[in-house]
Amino acid sequence: MAGFFKNLYNKVSNRADVDWDELEAELIAADLGVRTSLEIVESLRGLGRKVSADDVVQAARDHISRVFPDDRHALNLPEDGNPLVILVVGVNGTGKTTSAAKLGNLFSTQGVSVLLAAADTFRAAAVEQLERWSERLDIPLVKGSPNADPASVCYTAHQKALNEGTQVLICDTAGRLHTSHNLMEELGKIRRILGKQDESAPHHTLLVVDATTGSNALNQAREFNKAVPLDGVIVTKLDGSGKGGVTVAIQQELEIPPLFIGTGEEPEQFDVFSRREFVEQVL
Numbered sequence: 408m409a410g411f412f413k414n415l416y417n418k419v420s421n422r423a424d425v426d427w428d429e430l431e432a433e434l435i436a437a438d439l440g441v442r443t444s445l446e447i448v449e450s451l452r453g454l455g456r457k458v459s460a461d462d463v464v465q466a467a468r469d470h471i472s473r474v475f476p477d478d479r480h481a482l483n484l485p486e487d488g489n490p491l492v493i494l495v496v497g498v499n500g501t502g503k504t505t506s507a508a509k510l511g512n513l514f515s516t517q518g519v520s521v522l523l524a525a526a527d528t529f530r531a532a533a534v535e536q537l538e539r540w541s542e543r544l545d546i547p548l549v550k551g552s553p554n555a556d557p558a559s560v561c562y563t564a565h566q567k568a569l570n571e572g573t574q575v576l577i578c579d580t581a582g583r584l585h586t587s588h589n590l591m592e593e594l595g596k597i598r599r600i601l602g603k604q605d606e607s608a609p610h611h612t613l614l615v616v617d618a619t620t621g622s623n624a625l626n627q628a629r630e631f632n633k634a635v636p637l638d639g640v641i642v643t644k645l646d647g648s649g650k651g652g653v654t655v656a657i658q659q660e661l662e663i664p665p666l667f668i669g670t671g672e673e674p675e676q677f678d679v680f681s682r683r684e685f686v687e688q689v690l
Contacts, residue, residue, distance in 0.1 A: 411437055411652065412464045420460035427452065430463065438621040439471070440656030446470055468686055474659050475682045482611055482666070484519070490568040490576045492601055492608040496594060496635065497615035498627055499582030502643035504533050506615045506669055507579040508540030509677035510641070513667070514575045515546055522571075524564035524578040525550040526557040526597065537579055544674060557581060557593060558600040565604050578609070591634035598635060611638040613666065618644045618651040628657045639666035642680075646670055654685070 434444035447470045497503040511521040527533035541548035549564035561578045568576040601608040616624035665680040
């Protein structure tokens with residue numbers, strides 16, 4: 408039994424009766440979101456009998472499973488033969504640059520050609536970090552000069568991917584606070600520039616969120632989604648510690664699905680989101 412469910416089981420198992428208010432508070436504190444938490448409690452109360460710890464865990468599992476759509480698999484390549492363009496966005500500290508590299512590695516290990524674009528030009532360390540990943544994973548990288556226009560870096564990389572027949576282009580954008588209007592505007596500019604060479608690009612904009620930041624990750628998703636329509640989230644730091652409830656809240660409140668998860672520092676500790684594995688092993 409994974410962390411979240413184990414904690415839930417232990418909290419309830421020693422009680423003669425379930426304290427409904429306490430259970431509701433416990434579920435909300437796990438970042439599942441108010442709506443999911445209330446639904447779990449209501450379904451248990453509706454059983455009309457004494458509720459066991461196993462009942463509580465099973466109800467939580469069932470509700471969480473139903474929140475997510477059927478499992479999605481790795482993103483499909485465009486039928487027109489143009490590169491699949493993925494924009495990776497998020498605030499600093501979520502593992503954004505590392506996730507961009509690991510996503511590239513996931514495609515690469517499936518025999519798909521990948522190009523990385525270091526469009527986080529405001530932070531020299533981010534470009535260097537992506538360069539190190541590029542060398543380690545043997546994935547080519549396009550970068551601009553320090554403080555170069557991020558949109559121009561993406562444009563150059565897209566041009567290169569089109570010319571060379573590269574199948575996937577992953578653009579790592581500057582980490583930005585979701586409250587920064589100018590930086591959010593810049594994301595819109597990057598999207599417009601990428602659309603100049605292929606009007607369907609970028610095909611996916613993925614937000615990287617840190618599972619351990621809880622409700623703050625939900626706020627980030629809400630604000631980023633207002634600035635640029637999000638197609639999915641990459642959830643990092645899902646190490647089985649019982650964190651990750653915010654993934655449920657983002658899906659239910661914003662209908663933005665988790666597409667990939669990161670569970671550690673190594674390149675292979677990154678995979679396509681699986682609803683079953685998330686419920687059974689991660690939470």
